[in-house]
Amino acid sequence: MSKAAWGAIAALAVAVAAGGGYWLGHQKSPAGGTAGQSSVSEAKAPAAAAAPTPVEVASVETISLQQSITAVGSLRSDESVTLRPEVAGRISAINFVEGQRVAKGATLVRLDAAVNQAELQQARANHTLGKSKFDRAVDLAKSNFISGQARDEAENNYKVAEAALALVEARLAKMEIKAPFSGMIGLRSVSVGDYVKEGADLVNLESIDALKVDLRVPEVYLRQVRAGQPVEITLDAYPNKTWEGSVLAVNPLVDAAGRSVVIRAQVKNQDASLRPGMFARVRLITKDVAQALVVPEQALVPQGNEQFLFKIVDNRAVRVKVEVGQRREGKAEIVNGVAVGDVVVTAGQQRLREGAVVKVQGSATNPASLDGKASLARPARVDEVARTKASRS
DSSP: HHHHHHHHHHHHHHHHHHHHHHHHHSSSSSTOOOOOHHHEEEEEHHHHHHEEEEEEEOOEHHHHHEEOOOOOEEEEEEEEEOOSSSEEEEEEEEEOOOEEEEOOOOOEEEOOOHHHHHHHHHHHHHHHHHHHHHHHHHHHHTTSSOOOEEEEEEHHHHHHHHHHHHHHHHHHHHTEEOSSSSSOOOOOOOOOOOEOOOOOOOOOEEEEEEEEEEEEEEEGGGGGGGOEEEEEEEEETEEEEEEEEEEEOOOOOOOOEEEEEEEEEEEEOOOOOOOTOOOEEEEEEEEEEEEEEEGGGOEEEEEEEEEEEEEEEETEEEEEEEEEEEETTTTEEEEEETTTTTTTEEEEEGGTTTEEEEEEOOOOOOOOOOSSOOOOOOOTHHHHHHHHHHHOO
């Protein structure tokens, strides 16, 4: 081996020896301990001094809350009918203006009754003649100038003429179509001179002083609904207005296909602004709770079919299972699981676990518990201890 190679090996050995000495010299801790002991202490300090989880909180409060069922439906007329003639005939007069109100009993459409008038005159003449013959037969029978059979025949003929007159009068009356109730007339589909058959559609009549609304609710709510309960109705056509009404009746038959029950409510329409067929959102008020416990909806943590929230006790997060009732305007009713004044977490739940130390966001130290049961002390003083050790070293 050449002298150059031996020189390189010697230089490498010197470098290794120098590095090893430097490494051994730095293994001593400032207090005389070993490097391994210092590393363990430094690893434990950050774990013990883990910062509290920042959260936002709110207190459980009580408000007056109405328990309700929300559904949709369509408005219907209180009374609705399509006028149709019972006999065939030609229209001779139309006595209404489309879209206007009409009174009960007003003649709306009149059919040509010339033939019926002639039949009426004939029937009246036969009726008069029959009555005269019957009166004469009664007088003659009293004097025994005619037999009793002749008298009975005269009486029968008179009654036949009387029935024929009533029949003609009834037919004549059917030549006029009258309003069965007061309401608003619709749009006619016929004109004067049209020949219509029995049952042909003429015009619709709607009573809209009060409107009905039918809504379907699941059968599980059947025990909560009854006649007379108040309802609130809103419509897309009037987004900033609410109409009040009440339940008229509950259908005793449950729909087997949809497992729902039909409820009929009624709402007043004094200004005639509501019209049949309009889409309505209905809130059926089933109960009024004066002191309902509520929390912000964002405090709820759903898990499967259950609901949880984190309650702060002694500066730590406690996971609580709750039963949720009604939800209204960002608030959720808590049926059980919390008490009034409890402090619950509304933001930061994703980073929490059972028993985790928390710190109210935006505060250097945690405030006292709003429920008066547990004070929220300062966060753990591990950071101060670590800083003291570091200054001493």
